[in-house]
Amino acid sequence: MPVVQLQYKDRVISRHRVEAGGSLTIGRHPESDVVIDNAAVSGKHAKIDGLEGGYFITDLKSTNGTFLNSMMITTSQLKHGDSIVIGRHRLLFGYAKGEARPEKESAPLDKTVLMDAGRHRASVPSADVNAYLSVLKGGNGEIPLTKKVTKVGKDPVCDIVVAGFGVGKVSFTISKMPKGFQVNYISGFKRPRVNGEPLKTSLKLREFDTVDIGATRIQFVYRESLFM
Amino acid sequence: MHVEHAALTDMGCKRSRNEDAFFVSDALKLYVVSDGMGGHKAGDVASRLVVECMQEYIHRATRQGNGQESRQASELSSQASCLVDAIGHANRKVWDAARSLAACDGMGATVSAVWICGDTFVSANVGDSPVYCIHGQAIEMVSVQHNVPVGSPGQERAGHTHGLTRAVGVKEYVVADVCESQCYPGDRFVLCSDGLSNLVSEGEILQAVRRLSAGDASRSLVDLAKARGGDDNITVVVVTVGGRGSVTGWMRRVFGPLLPGMKTRARRGGS
Numbered sequence: 001m002p003v004v005q006l007q008y009k010d011r012v013i014s015r016h017r018v019e020a021g022g023s024l025t026i027g028r029h030p031e032s033d034v035v036i037d038n039a040a041v042s043g044k045h046a047k048i049d050g051l052e053g054g055y056f057i058t059d060l061k062s063t064n065g066t067f068l069n070s071m072m073i074t075t076s077q078l079k080h081g082d083s084i085v086i087g088r089h090r091l092l093f094g095y096a097k098g099e100a101r102p103e104k105e106s107a108p109l110d111k112t113v114l115m116d117a118g119r120h121r122a123s124v125p126s127a128d129v130n131a132y133l134s135v136l137k138g139g140n141g142e143i144p145l146t147k148k149v150t151k152v153g154k155d156p157v158c159d160i161v162v163a164g165f166g167v168g169k170v171s172f173t174i175s176k177m178p179k180g181f182q183v184n185y186i187s188g189f190k191r192p193r194v195n196g197e198p199l200k201t202s203l204k205l206r207e208f209d210t211v212d213i214g215a216t217r218i219q220f221v222y223r224e225s226l227f228m
Numbered sequence: 229m230h231v232e233h234a235a236l237t238d239m240g241c242k243r244s245r246n247e248d249a250f251f252v253s254d255a256l257k258l259y260v261v262s263d264g265m266g267g268h269k270a271g272d273v274a275s276r277l278v279v280e281c282m283q284e285y286i287h288r289a290t291r292q293g294n295g296q297e298s299r300q301a302s303e304l305s306s307q308a309s310c311l312v313d314a315i316g317h318a319n320r321k322v323w324d325a326a327r328s329l330a331a332c333d334g335m336g337a338t339v340s341a342v343w344i345c346g347d348t349f350v351s352a353n354v355g356d357s358p359v360y361c362i363h364g365q366a367i368e369m370v371s372v373q374h375n376v377p378v379g380s381p382g383q384e385r386a387g388h389t390h391g392l393t394r395a396v397g398v399k400e401y402v403v404a405d406v407c408e409s410q411c412y413p414g415d416r417f418v419l420c421s422d423g424l425s426n427l428v429s430e431g432e433i434l435q436a437v438r439r440l441s442a443g444d445a446s447r448s449l450v451d452l453a454k455a456r457g458g459d460d461n462i463t464v465v466v467v468t469v470g471g472r473g474s475v476t477g478w479m480r481r482v483f484g485p486l487l488p489g490m491k492t493r494a495r496r497g498g499s
Contacts, residue, residue, distance in 0.1 A: 065393050072393055148304055148408050149348075175409035178372050184410035186347075201412045202363060 002055055005092040006034055020050040040064050040087030054102035057084055131222040138216035150174045164214020166190030171213050181205045231257050231344050234442035235465040238450045240423055241458035248421045248463040249275035251283045257344040258286050259465050263357050263421040265336045265395060274322050274337040278396050281318035282341060307345040308408045311352045315339055315404045322397025336395035340371055342417050350408040354394050358425045360418040360433060367434040372405035413470025423460035427453045442466040
């Protein structure tokens, strides 16, 4: 059974076994098999799978990437002595003495790798699942903020249709920025009110901020996913 | 909305050629900065190819006008997906060129683009050339940096890539990060290469852009980066939204409430 050694600055922190047919998850999340508690490491950062043709490292769409022998990789087969770098930590992969190694260590397995990609996509949660608008008044329900721009207004093309005198066709939009969400006033002489204050142009949204438009009150809920 | 720009590129103090390229057009309202991967062969070829392809693609798309509503199902607006497609197109061209010409083998570039469409903007990027949006007193990076923070282990041996995790033209397909939002009269956008952003902080960019005209701001930012060593090519594009119309907009906002007739006009004008 091959062993993965977690190192930090040449100091060995822990050793983990990878079983054939099993997998080893690596990340900041405490339920990972190899926990690396460092801000540079994503919740679910990478994993090692023991498949039929050998052992494979897969990056789980991590923020800062996974490096195999200094090369950034998404999926790659592991050879004895390979060094995986995640943040400032290093993982050394090696087979035990006398252990049978796969004959071809050159990743001939298109099929397996593809399957793997599909599986990992399913296991990577989307960053936006937990950001949504909750309708508190004038309706009910939750609208997940999955689009880059979510429109709110009178027009039926809007993602949230709101009635009311003076409400614009598109009254405001919520746009997804690299760092959080932003509410933007667009049109209509009745301006949306964010936490009671009329919205002049645009504003960053914080969790539990409320937006009133017409008779509708919407609350912004955003929880950072554990796995990101 | 009326849009103005100022653009400036400088070789810097250490490099012997300029591998940055930019394209600006107030007619298309498209602004693109591309930074060729330094140390690689033909970084300048790649960056030039990127901006040419972007320009060509957007120009074609705006002239044809509508292949638009077909994309309703995607999470992006038609303009945003058009800009992403333009980057994909540029990636294809650079990738093909890199494989067909031995002298260009392995070339790549970053790309950062801002496209003003009506009263919204779309920004898309690949690589580490940042795009800043300045709204009121605040500056915000609307691009996503595809690089490895300086000093992390992955960079040690792969130093010549500058720790980029994504670039245009190095793989068959590329995924761009997109940001789209509303822009208001008076907002400014700054696109630059990492030759500037590595040496000048966000706060300093904000100060320069708020105090000075677009032209003076870009000049002073380039000078500042050069004074601090200028070890890479430096490119700055400053885009001002609603540049000329902003004075009347401002007058309306101040005097509007006093004059009922003007008030309604201001509202119509503003919407």
